[in-house]
Amino acid sequence: MNKILPLLSSKWMGIISVSTWILAYFIARGILENDQLSDGLRLVVALVPIIPFALFLMSVLAGIRELDELQRRVHLEALAIAFPLTMLLLMSLGLVELVIPLSPDDWSYRHVWQFLPLFYFLGLAFTWRRYQ
Amino acid sequence: MKNRLKVLRAERDWSQADLADKLNVSRQTINAIETGKYDPSLPLAFKIAELFAKKIEEIFIPEKE
Numbered sequence: 001m002n003k004i005l006p007l008l009s010s011k012w013m014g015i016i017s018v019s020t021w022i023l024a025y026f027i028a029r030g031i032l033e034n035d036q037l038s039d040g041l042r043l044v045v046a047l048v049p050i051i052p053f054a055l056f057l058m059s060v061l062a063g064i065r066e067l068d069e070l071q072r073r074v075h076l077e078a079l080a081i082a083f084p085l086t087m088l089l090l091m092s093l094g095l096v097e098l099v100i101p102l103s104p105d106d107w108s109y110r111h112v113w114q115f116l117p118l119f120y121f122l123g124l125a126f127t128w129r130r131y132q
Numbered sequence: 133m134k135n136r137l138k139v140l141r142a143e144r145d146w147s148q149a150d151l152a153d154k155l156n157v158s159r160q161t162i163n164a165i166e167t168g169k170y171d172p173s174l175p176l177a178f179k180i181a182e183l184f185a186k187k188i189e190e191i192f193i194p195e196k197e
Contacts, residue, residue, distance in 0.1 A: 068157035069173050070164055131164040 010062035017059050021052035074127045081123030086116045134193045138166045140184050155179055 031037070031045045064072065093107060141151050148166070152159040155176070164170035171192075172180065181188045 068161050069176060070161040070170050071158060073170075128160075131160065131169050 010059045010066060013059035014056060014063055017052050017055035021049055021056050024049040024052050070131060074124065074131065077127040078120055078123030081126065082116055082119035085119040085123075086112075089115055133171045134168060134195060135165065136191050136193070137162070137180065140186075140191065141166075151183075154183055 028045050028049055032042055035042075037045070064075070067075070090112060093102065093112065096102065097107075137151075141148070146154075148159045148162045152162045155162070157176070161170065161172075165172055177188050177192060181191055184191060
């Protein structure tokens with residue numbers, strides 16, 4: 001990543017790429033809700049946010065390489081908390097959906113994925129407290 | 133595991149941030165090691181020992197079970 005943009009640290013690359021990704025995601029959603037475009041063009045628009053997300057992923061990997069051993073452990077433990085919690089949420093929603101029909105306007109994958117970063121940041125806060 | 137990091141650091145009048153810079157780790161990591169909440173890896177323990185010109189066992193003391 002630093003070879004691509006040597007003036008930017010992985011932290012700033014991460015902030016810029018995640019901001020671009022969020023912006024691209026909402027712009028794409030806005031465009032896709034307008035069905036006047038052809039299906040081919042809509043498909044291209046739907047896939048455009050992948051590009052800034054790939055940059056974000058690269059900056060995350062570069063950032064992880066810059067962390068020290070305790071910081072890496074903290075992030076690993078945060079992921080170890082966030083991933084199963086998200087799986088648990090998805091599994092529970094799947095089971096609940098067998099009993100009560102859940103509205104896709106509130107509980108579709110478009111909404112549920114946001115719990116993964118939320119659980120990750122909760123995991124980070126919880127894990128850092130252990131080492132302070 | 134207990135350690136004498138805080139004492140050795142104080143003898144040299146280094147702050148946690150100074151030591152963190154010398155070891156290329158975060159200040160939080162130094163704090164976690166000093167308070168015994170985190171045991172460093174062997175490479176980091178060797179680096180600490182080398183910095184203070186001591187043997188690892190003179191800095192890190194295993195707690196008896």
